[in-house]
Amino acid sequence: MTDIEPPELPRGIALAWGVAANPQRGPKREMSVEKIVEAAVELADGEGIGAVSMAAVAARLGFTPMSLYRYVSAKDDLLLLMQEEATGLPPESHLEVEGWRARLLALYEAQILVYLRHPWILSLPISGSPITPNSSAWLDASLAALDDTPLTADERMAVALAITGHARWCGIVQAGYSEQSRSSGLSAEEVAMREASLFDRVISAEEFPALRRAIEDGVFLSPADPFRFAVERTLDGVAAYLDGLDRGEQHRVSEEWVALDAAELAGDKRLKEAQKASRDAEKALRAARKLERQALREARERVAKARKSG
Structure with a gap:
């Protein structure tokens, strides 16, 4: 036993679990935490997370910002509740498929859809483990999919986090392309063609030989899903x-997390200066090698011309 008292739940988390104290005064039936969060999510879905403020949400509901603070006392709490609302519960349909692998893939696809419906979620910082009901339900579903495997608790958590990471990375990229398409008025295919054209202009075989080969093989215009390939190969490994x-x-x-040296985290001035000098030296070396390759190419061209003229 221990005499240490458990920490009090932060108000945002308490609100998410429905155990926070209700405001003692203020609009009653016309206002609620649920209505505030729904209005904020609608605002973020329509105009992006940058449009969300206590004043903007209050205006959407027809109240003053001060009336909102009686229910949600900080914007960080509002963002937490917005993420919880938009995330929702994992679909029951993932239980209709058989086997740990099929269920994890179903959850992977469902998570990507959440990010595509509410791309602003991806811009919110990750400040720790998900300690809200809906976020916990997604993690629970991934762990439950592995119940019949001989994996340890640590291993199940590692696999669940890997699938979540794959889904988040896919969501980031797909949401970015969708935003490009929306803001430019171009179709998804036109956005891909423009990107491929830009890469084609700046990537040379001398400086980036492997990337140049990939461009010439048409990877940026390929219909193949590289994220699905990656998650499938991860599951192959499991x-x-x-x-x-x-x-x-x-x-x-693995017993240990990857961690920076304490000196890295301390922000030592001399260490930063040395790191900057190292980066500058690496840039200079890359530039020198580029000049060397260019000079070699030009020399070969001169030799070839000389042979032709001779």
Whole structure:
């Protein structure tokens, strides 16, 4: 047993779980936390997260900003509740498919749809584990999909986080393309063609040989989904790991997180200056190598011309 008192729930999290104290005064039936959050989500969906402020939400509801603060006392709490509302619960349909892999893929696809419907979620900072009902339900669903596997608790969490990470990265890219399409008036295909054209103009075989080959192979215009390929290969790895456990191999989970050295985090001035000098030297080296390749190419062209004229 311990005498340490558990920390009090922050108000935003308490509101999400429905255990926060209600305001003692202010508009009653006309105003509620739910109505405030719904209005804020509608505002973000229509105009982006930058349009969301307590004043803007209050105006949308026909109240003063001060009346909102009686229900949601800080904008950070409002953003947390907006994310919770927009995230919603994982679809029951993922339970209709059989097997851990199929269920994780169904959850992966459903998460991407959430990001595409509410792309502003992706701009909110990640400040820790999801301690709200809906976010917890998504994590619970991913962990439950792995219930019948021999994975340890740590391993199940690692797989669940990997799938969530794949979905978030796919959502970031797809939402970015959708925003480009919306703001430019171009179709998704036209946006892809413009991007491919820009890469074609600036990427040379001498400086970026592998990327140049990829461009010439048409990767930027390919209909293939690289994110689905990546998540499938991740699940291939999990399947192979499970096969190994079935054969009696040992569990293998990394014991440590990747961490910066304390000196990196301390912001030491001399260390920063040394790092900047190192980056500048790397830039100078890249520039020198570029000049070398250019000179070599020009020399080859001169030799070829000389041979032709001779």
